Structures are given as structure tokens and as C-alpha cells.
Amino acid sequence: MKKIIFVCLGNICRSAMAEMMMRQLVSENGLDSEIDVQSRATSTYEIGSKPHPGAVDELKKHKINISDHHAQQISRQDFDEADVIIGMDHQNITDLKRMAPKNDVRKIHLAYQVLDQDKVIEDPWYDHKFDRTYHQLKEVLPKWLEILKDEKSDGN
Template identity: 45%
Template sequence: MKVIFVCLGNICRSPMAEAMFYQLLVTNHLTDQVSVSSRATSSEEEGNRPHPGTRQILEEHHLDDRGHRSTPIKRQDFYDADLIIGMDAMNMRHLRTIAPKGEQDKVRAINDLTPGHQGEPIPDPWYTLRFDDTYNSLKRSLPYWLDYVKERLD
């Protein structure tokens, strides 16, 4: 199974989600069955490393960004992935607009499965500089995505 997290620039939220989800996969011995990556809806940051705020949070929590570089989402990603998770309404609109016909059901919002938080975005810390809030929001939502993925592996 292949999971892709997506945000605007792929330097804040989605690489943080990727690193956190990868650690969940490692902890649950699923790296041989599930791959995770992240992408951008914009090409503005293409090739750039994660934002310093993201790198700091990952370091504080002993998470590896695995040499991440910002990469825009491409049409082929929709065919290759099993699950594409956007961070906010703007990401979701963009993803649904560019998703090929028949592949739109793979696109989901980050809090779709989070009880009491469905429909809530994860605000972009590039603007807010609240990287701890981003980490905590992802920490709350990602275990539900792990359960979702595990159910589909059985």
C-alpha cells in the first residue's frame, strides 16, 4: 500500500506527517507492506528541504525526514498511490481538481477519521509559525490513518 501526504509547499505539514507516519509504520513493523511519501500542490518550493521549524520539531521528536526534498504532486501519483491525504480545504480542492477520473476516491482530508475533528484543517505553520500545534494535530490524527491502513492490509 502507498500513502501520500499533501500540503501546499511540501516543506511543513506533509513532510512532518510523512516522518511521523513512517515512524508509526516502523513501530508497527509495516514498512515492508506500506510506503509513505509526501507531495506539494505547488511547485514553488520544489527541491527545497523542510522548513527549519519542521526540521526542529522532527529533531525534537527523534524523527527522520529521510532526506526529504519538496516534490509537486503529479498525475502519475494518483495512479500509484492507494491513499492521498490533504491537509486543508485548499489542498483538497486542488487535489480533487487534478485527480484523474476514477482516482478521486483516493483523496481524503487529514481529519476525516479523527473523532470530533472531522472537517478541521491543519493550519499551515509557514504562516502561523506554530509547528508544535501542527505536530500535535498530526499526532492526534495519524493513528486513525494507521488503523485505516492496517484494516486494508488484512
Template identity: 40%
Template sequence: MINVLFVCLGNICRSPMAEAFFRRLVKKENLSNKIAVDSAATSSWQIGFPPHEGTLNILKKYNISSNGLIGRKLRKEDFRKFDYIIGMDESNIKNIYRITGKSNHPKIIRLLDLTKYRKDVPDPFFTGDFDETYRLVSSGCRALLNKIRWEQNL
């Protein structure tokens, strides 16, 4: 099983949106038996909470299930469990390095570095623009699946 973890600051906006979108994409491509998906936070603020209302509204708008999305904190042992650890912005990447103790490891990737955008996914908790976040996350997730397919011969 290939394990993918999406990470953002609070695990209530960007990373659960990416988890839900990627899970649907994996299912649509009949890869659910080969790829498992999860998400986590670099902070402890929203542990145990469901996604932000804005994320839930976007997922509902695109008919994407939000079942099972509950905030959790990234743990050091996640580095061993996950094959791909995807941060939403440069700050997340630095925090992932700090929490896992693994700097500049190739399994730790900023999501939009896989796309033409090559920038951070803005946090809609602060910008209020969940539509832009969805557009960027969906683009990044498609690119990530292409990367995984190529690297894992799927």
C-alpha cells in the same frame, strides 16, 4: 505494497512532517515491508527544497528522522501509484482533485476527517505554530494507520 502520499501546499511544513511521523509509526509497528510513504506539494514554489526549519526542529524534538525529505510537486500519475492520498486542508483536497483529475474519489482524504477534529491542519508557515501542527498531524497519522490496518487486514 500499500502506498501513502501526504500532500500540502508547499511540501515543506505539514506533509513532510506527516511523512516522517507516519514513516516512524509504520516502522514501529513493523509494517515497513507493507506500507511505503511519500509527500508532495500542490504548488511548485519549494520543489527540491528541504523541509522548513520549524518542521525540522519539531522532528528533531521528537527524535524523528528527516532523512530523504525533499519538496516535490504532485503529479497526475501519482493517482495511479498511491492507494491513499492525504491532504492537509480543504484547499489541498481541491487542488489534488484538479491535478489528478479525480474529484471526490475515496482514496483522497483530508487527514483530520479521520479524527474527532474534522477540520483543516493549519499551515504553520503562516501560523508559526509547529507544535499545534505536530499534535494534529500525529493524531491524524495514528487514525490513518488504524484505517489502513482495518481496510487492508494488517
């Protein structure tokens, strides 16, 4: 089974939204038994917190299934088990690379890297533009799913 982990600072906005949106994409493609989707934080600020109400409201608008989510910090076990770790912005990438065991740094990618862009998934915690976050994630997640499906079919 392939494992993808989405990561942001607190794991209550961007990465939580990415997890729930990607889980729905995985399910719609009949890949629930082949791709595991998780999300984590780089910080301890929000550990145990539920997703931000703005994130939940935005996902509900788009009929995305809301899972029982509580923020967690990324762990050594996560680095070991993940096939792909997706950071939402440049600071997430810096923090992840600092935290990761040397052999796992290659698993870390910026979300927009999949579209050959250096853009970031902007943090709605500050400006409450959860619709922007939704649309940015909607742009990149199908491409990440394609990559996971291609790796699965290659036997990697």
C-alpha cells in the same frame, strides 16, 4: 504494498512532517515492507526545497527520524499508484480533486476526516507554530495507520 501520500501546498512543512511521522509509526509497527509513505505539494512554489527548519526542529524535539526530503509536486503517477491521498486543508482538497484523474478522486481525503471532523491541519509556514502542527498530526496519523492495516488484513 499500500501507498499513502500526504499533501500540502509546498511540501516543506505539514506534509513533510506527516511523511516523517508516519514513516516512524509504520516502522514501529513493523510494517515497512507493507506500507509506503510519501508526501507531495499541490504547487510548484518549493519544488526541490528541503523541509522548513521549523519543521525539522519540531520533529527532532520528538525524536522523529528526519529523512532526506526534497519537495515534489504531486504527479499523475502518484495519483495512479497511491491507495490514499491525504490533504491537510480544504484548499489542498480542492486542488487535488481538480488535478486528479477522475478515477482517483475517491482516494483523496482531508486529514481530520479519519476522526469524522472537518478541521484542518493548520499551516505553520505563516505563524511558525510547528508544535501545533506536530500535535494535530499526532492526533490523526495513528488512525490513518489503523485504516491501512485494516485494509491490508482485508486483502484490499
